[in-house]
Amino acid sequence: MFGIPDPGVWLAYVLEIACLLFAAWYGIRYWNQDDTKNEHEVQHKNTKK
């Protein structure tokens, strides 16, 4: 593919593009998702042995 005979090499190129597309989708999908409002729910617990 594209002058590169070894799938072990061209697959890396294909997956790089796939990652970029996923990143674009993820960024758009969760662009405004915020978690600070849930921060008060996060707490540490001390458990007694």
Add this chain to the structure above:
Amino acid sequence: MSSYTLGLIVLVYVFALAGLSWLGFRHTKNAKDMLTGGGNMNTIVMALSYGATFISASAIVGFGGVAAAFGMGIQWLCLLNIFMGVIIAFILFGKRTRRLGAQLHAHTFPQLLGRHFKYKPIQVLTAAIIVLGMPLYAAVVLKGGAVFVEQIFEIDYNIALFIFTLIIALYVITGGMKGVMYTSAFQAIVMFLCMGFLFFFLYRALGMGFTEANQALTDMQERVPAHLAQIGHQGWTAMPLTGSPQWYTLVTSLILGVGIGCLAQPQLVVRFLTVRSSKQLNQGVFVGSLFLLVTVGAVYHAGALSNLFFMKTTGKIAVEYISDIDKIIPAFINASMPKWFTAIFMLSILSASMSTLSSQVHVMGTSAATDIYADAIKNNEAKNTTYIIRVGIFVSILLSYLVCYVLEEGVIARGTAIFMGLCAASFLPAYVASLYWPRCGKRAAFWSMVTGAGASVFALLFLHQKEAAAVGLCRWLFGRDVLIEAYPWPVVDPIIIALPLATLVLIVLTYLQPKSNALIDKV
């Protein structure tokens, strides 16, 4: 290009850095600003700064040279950089890290682990591993930048190294984290534009299109030197022979070592503590991925194709034309690109070096000053913390500068892989547990870190041929270069041994001891 024009370009660049550093200095009022930029950095600045910190001159000069020697198989590293270094790091690690950091008021990576497990020795141990291990990585980055300055300006290496170190020292010490992030975001833009241009101009230099050039490189398979073919080289568009020494080096050291190691890099983790909410991290995923694809992907691709260029112009492949692989990319740029671009490209190398180095010395300095001195020795009672941090940063820079003088040739990519492997083995199991495994307790985390660091050092000194032979301790003690001479152990990277061991210790000790006193419901 005349040295006058070259000097002018560099001067403008240095003034831009000075301006951004001054901006950082103006906005640095307290220790929190100094450590995490106040915790309210902009999305683009955070993502670009993360990318620029990730991609050092080592990635460009060192791994670009590796691509010239090993071929396009190194693109798997680019893939792991994007997938692990941005997608997994931001989505699965970054958000929880940011929340945990905010909750624990942690401003450094050692603080994050120490406060989560409520165990100061973990904080001190993390800081100590950073302070002792990172000078090697910082030194190879420093060397990468200095080698490029030496090649382009044709000045003495020692002078190049000194000037380079001085500039970084000035702007990191004054600007703190804000200065580091503003300058590295600017540097990321320079790198992005340069690598993008390199990718397109490369084909003009070769006089071919994408597929045609790849095919021509494939056709050069018979030009692989005998000594490389013997260790598994099958051409520049093919992976090395599975199980061969070159395959082990490429896959276990360079691809896995760096690809996994990047998840537990303190200088990258601290970026997650600089943003106000997860929104910035969600938005940063694409910016970071695109940045890595263009910068790293382009230079690895160009590195492999440099063989084609050198073959056409000199009748030799890259490693025959230039024996030190760290000098292949600078020489290729010098020979193949327009003169004006050589100067601009030099700025991108300087940017890559400076952005990584500034973050490294910042992390080393804050670890020594905040985590060891102020928190552990002075028990949080130290006064004038920003001054102490600046002293810590100065000492870190000095240490890295001195380490440069004991480095041998061709060490840039390897030095990066060693440090990333050390970080992965030492920190990754405990870091993952702090985010995802409430049951994991302080002793399990602590001994996992000790095991990871210890096993890494042991494997480097007694098992991995390259380092063990260079250090000579194993030969001195046992009369041979490595303890286990049976193949493939001398070429298996320490991360393959140390990371599973550290993970095993973490799991076993967690199940052996009563439930932790550092449980979290959900982070």
